[in-house]
Amino acid sequence: MKAKTFSGGFKFRGFKGQPNDALADSQIPRKVIIPLAQGFGNILEPMVKVGDSVKAGQIVARNDESISSPAHASISGRVVSIEKKNFFNREVPMVEIEGDGSAEYEKIPGHSADWEKLPVEKLEELLYTSGVTALDRDGIPTSFKSSVTKPKAVSDIIIHCIGSEIYNISLETLLAGKGLEKFIEGMKILRKVMSSSRIHLALNKDKKHVVEKIKSLTSELPWLNIYALAPKYPQGYDELLVPSILGKEFPFGYSAADIGVIVINVQAVIQSYEAVAEGKPLIERTVALCGPSMKNPQHIKVRVGTPLEQVLEGRLKGDKVRVVLRSLLTGFDLNDHSLPIDKTFSQIIAIPDNDDREFLAFLRPGLRDNSFSNSFLSSYVVANKTADTNLYGEERPCVQCGYCISVCPVKIYPTLLDRYLRVKVDETLLRYKIYNRIECNLCSYVCPSKIPLGSNLRKGKMKMVEVGCDQYSCIKPKYDLQGLDEYKGVKVVR
Numbered sequence: 232m233k234a235k236t237f238s239g240g241f242k243f244r245g246f247k248g249q250p251n252d253a254l255a256d257s258q259i260p261r262k263v264i265i266p267l268a269q270g271f272g273n274i275l276e277p278m279v280k281v282g283d284s285v286k287a288g289q290i291v292a293r294n295d296e297s298i299s300s301p302a303h304a305s306i307s308g309r310v311v312s313i314e315k316k317n318f319f320n321r322e323v324p325m326v327e328i329e330g331d332g333s334a335e336y337e338k339i340p341g342h343s344a345d346w347e348k349l350p351v352e353k354l355e356e357l358l359y360t361s362g363v364t365a366l367d368r369d370g371i372p373t374s375f376k377s378s379v380t381k382p383k384a385v386s387d388i389i390i391h392c393i394g395s396e397i398y399n400i401s402l403e404t405l406l407a408g409k410g411l412e413k414f415i416e417g418m419k420i421l422r423k424v425m426s427s428s429r430i431h432l433a434l435n436k437d438k439k440h441v442v443e444k445i446k447s448l449t450s451e452l453p454w455l456n457i458y459a460l461a462p463k464y465p466q467g468y469d470e471l472l473v474p475s476i477l478g479k480e481f482p483f484g485y486s487a488a489d490i491g492v493i494v495i496n497v498q499a500v501i502q503s504y505e506a507v508a509e510g511k512p513l514i515e516r517t518v519a520l521c522g523p524s525m526k527n528p529q530h531i532k533v534r535v536g537t538p539l540e541q542v543l544e545g546r547l548k549g550d551k552v553r554v555v556l557r558s559l560l561t562g563f564d565l566n567d568h569s570l571p572i573d574k575t576f577s578q579i580i581a582i583p584d585n586d587d588r589e590f591l592a593f594l595r596p597g598l599r600d601n602s603f604s605n606s607f608l609s610s611y612v613v614a615n616k617t618a619d620t621n622l623y624g625e626e627r628p629c630v631q632c633g634y635c636i637s638v639c640p641v642k643i644y645p646t647l648l649d650r651y652l653r654v655k656v657d658e659t660l661l662r663y664k665i666y667n668r669i670e671c672n673l674c675s676y677v678c679p680s681k682i683p684l685g686s687n688l689r690k691g692k693m694k695m696v697e698v699g700c701d702q703y704s705c706i707k708p709k710y711d712l713q714g715l716d717e718y719k720g721v722k723v724v725r
């Protein structure tokens with residue numbers, strides 16, 4: 232077993248509100264809103280109209296001519312509206328379905344538990360029509376237009392579940408029951424589709440028992456490498472998995488698929504198996520409900536398209552709560568609870584919205600406040616830290632502690648870039664590798680002077696484009712990149 236990593240990073244410890252490993256089935260929702268662009272891919276064409284009856288599992292939108300994957304009705308019922316709404320900063324048509332309460336769904340025709348006997352073309356069709364191919368940052372390649380790359384061009388597949396965020400989906404929960412068996416079969420299916428690839432499984436080294444079990448069950452698979460990696464943030468990013476596992480340079484600003492590498496998560500592999508062997512379209516997924524403002528942090532199975540307000544009903548505690556998707560450092564604020572969850576939701580995090588000002592808060596050791604600095608007592612306390620929205624202090628001048636540099640996973644100098652940007656914007660910033668930024672925001676997190684380095688550098692990148700130093704033209708000549716012209720949509724974050 233191989234152990235690889237990167238320099239820098241930060242291991243989060245002891246935050247309250249970690250989800251327990253139990254998996255609860257949520258109720259069949261009264262209504263769902265299906266965004267016609269879920270996960271990786273362009274916007275889809277609706278195949279239903281208002282008033283139509285639909286069955287759960289039925290395809291309600293697809294666009295085989297453009298890079299995308301079909302979307303399904305996740306409950307049975309009647310289409311009551313098709314309207315455009317703002318969904319993560321893009322106007323996306325949404326099909327609203329009023330449910331009839333039944334839990335049944337239509338299976339995908341042609342699936343087979345004996346999947347090994349199916350030809351590769353059939354496997355690809357099952358993966359595509361199930362909607363599973365929309366998952367992760369670059370989708371899953373098939374002979375359909377489900378990714379920027381094609382199956383034969385994939386040299387490596389990285390499957391990861393490292394858990395380096397403050398809150399993570401539990402590997403044990405995903406692999407419980409038949410999960411592990413499905414996961415191993417799912418890897419074999421993906422290997423059969425992308426037959427020239429090697430599979431690299433990157434797991435959390437602190438979960439020794441799971442890693443050892445998978446290792447013993449897969450020792451016969453010559454194309455599989457297993458890596459136990461330290462769960463330090465942001466190890467789960469494609470930009471770090473590719474160099475630390477494959478030793479390849481990452482084309483910053485582009486994606487792993489552009490250099491023939493597919494990065495997917497464990498849940499996507501299990502769902503690939505369920506699509507092919509059980510005929511299950513991607514109509515539900517496991518979501519971790521986390522954070523100190525969640526009454527009972529746990530994992531739930533939830534139908535795609537369920538409005539967030541239904542998922543959160545009776546689950547939040549406290550008067551002022553901020554709900555965030557995926558990551559406290561980089562995630563989206565989920566302010567509009569009428570919006571639906573889509574295929575990519577993994578963690579929903581609820582934290583107290585705390586805007587109280589504390590005088591000289593940054594000087595207090597605060598046992599419960601997380602701190603990178605070893606001068607704070609809290610850095611030696613590993614439990615009961617409470618995440619909230621407070622910065623605990625105001626922006627002050629840089630004290631040149633160098634913390635932002637020492638944690639930076641891509642070896643840039645955030646403080647230098649920030650100081651230069653305050654004076655001018657020119658090509659010098661290219662030499663300081665401003666475009667290698669991966670937006671992990673760890674520099675802002677550790678800065679004792681509360682300087683918003685992450686957002687300052689992001690704005691700096693935008694100014695660079697304005698003065699003609701375009702990221703893409705800088706990086707493109709260095710690589711042989713695939714599929715750049717076909718996909719113009721928004722890539723989904725991890």
Ligand code: SF4
Nearest residue numbers: 629630632633635678
């Ligand atoms: S972490 Fe903040 S205070 Fe320390 S060097 Fe970086 S910018 Fe300056």
